[in-house]
Structures are given as structure tokens and as C-alpha cells.
Amino acid sequence: MNCSGCHGVDAQGRVGPSLIQISDRRSQLHLIQQITSGQTPPMPKFQAQPQEMADLLSYLNKL
Ligand code: HEC
Known part of the structure; x- marks a missing residue:
């Protein structure tokens, strides 16, 4: 969402890059930093609870 x-919707990329097989290209630490830092505009920074971040990482790892 x-x-x-x-x-x-299928992580194929639009304004932002495709996230398909992202976990083969980026470390888990890099993904967390990417999602929380807001250092690559226009992507906003997201504040996720630990469980939400864990769920998000496990989703990204399946792409
Ligand atoms: C407003 C648009 C926008 C939204 C919303 C957004 N992103 Fe991004 N995202 C981007 C852009 C643009 C980049 C490329 C940034 C760069 O590298 O300069 C990016 C980069 C990334 C990358 C790094 C890709 C790579 O190849 O290194 C990841 C991972 C990522 N986004 C995940 C997410 C996740 C997960 C969410 C939802 C929690 C999200 N993004 C929401 C625009 C967005």
C-alpha cells in the first residue's frame, strides 16, 4: 500500500526502481536504511515498528 x-503493484518499478529480486542485490541492512533514512528523494522515510519491518523484509525477500 x-x-x-x-x-x-507487482514491484516492477514506476517512479522508483523495480524491487524484483532486490534481496539478491542489496543487503538486509541496506534495505532497512533505504526504507527509514529518506536520503534518496522522492522516496519518503518510513517509520516502521520492528514487526512491520520484519514483515516488510520478508516480503521483499520473496520478490
Ligand atoms: C514517492 C515514491 C516512493 C515511495 C512511496 C517509495 N519509494 Fe522506494 N524508491 C523510490 C525512488 C525514486 C528510489 C530510487 C532512489 C535512488 O536510488 O536515488 C527508491 C528506491 C528504493 C529501494 C532501493 C532500490 C535499489 O535498487 O537499491 C528500495 C529497497 C525501496 N525503494 C523500497 C521501498 C519500499 C519498501 C517502500 C514502501 C515502504 C518504498 N520504497 C516507497 C521511490 C519511492
Whole structure:
């Protein structure tokens, strides 16, 4: 819901890059920093609870 506007409903990429097989290209730490830092505009920074972040990472790892 938060990500598909820019990364596409199937994670194929739109404004933001495709996230398919992202976990093969980026470390888990990099993904957490990417999601929480807001250092790559226009992607906003997201504040996720630990459980939400864990769920999000496990979703990204399946793409
Ligand atoms: C407003 C648009 C926008 C939204 C919303 C957004 N992103 Fe992004 N995202 C981007 C853009 C643009 C980039 C490329 C940034 C760069 O590298 O300069 C990016 C980059 C990324 C990357 C790094 C990709 C790579 O190849 O290194 C990841 C991972 C990512 N986004 C995940 C997410 C997740 C997960 C969400 C939802 C929680 C999200 N994004 C929401 C626009 C967005």
C-alpha cells in the first residue's frame, strides 16, 4: 500500500526502481536504511515498528 505507488503493484518499478529480486542485490541492512533514512528523494522515510519491518523484509525477500 505504501510502496506500490512508486514501485508498482507487482514491484516492477514506476517512479522508483523495480524491487524484483532486490534481496539478491542489496543487503538486509541496506534495505532497512533505504526504507527509514529518506536520503534518496522522492522516496519518503518510513517509520516502521520492528514487526512491520520484519514483515516488510520478508516480503521483499520473496520478490
Ligand atoms: C514517492 C515514491 C516512493 C515511495 C512511496 C517509495 N519509494 Fe522506494 N524508491 C523510490 C525512488 C525514486 C528510489 C530510487 C532512489 C535512488 O536510488 O536515488 C527508491 C528506491 C528504493 C529501494 C532501493 C532500490 C535499489 O535498487 O537499491 C528500495 C529497497 C525501496 N525503494 C523500497 C521501498 C519500499 C519498501 C517502500 C514502501 C515502504 C518504498 N520504497 C516507497 C521511490 C519511492
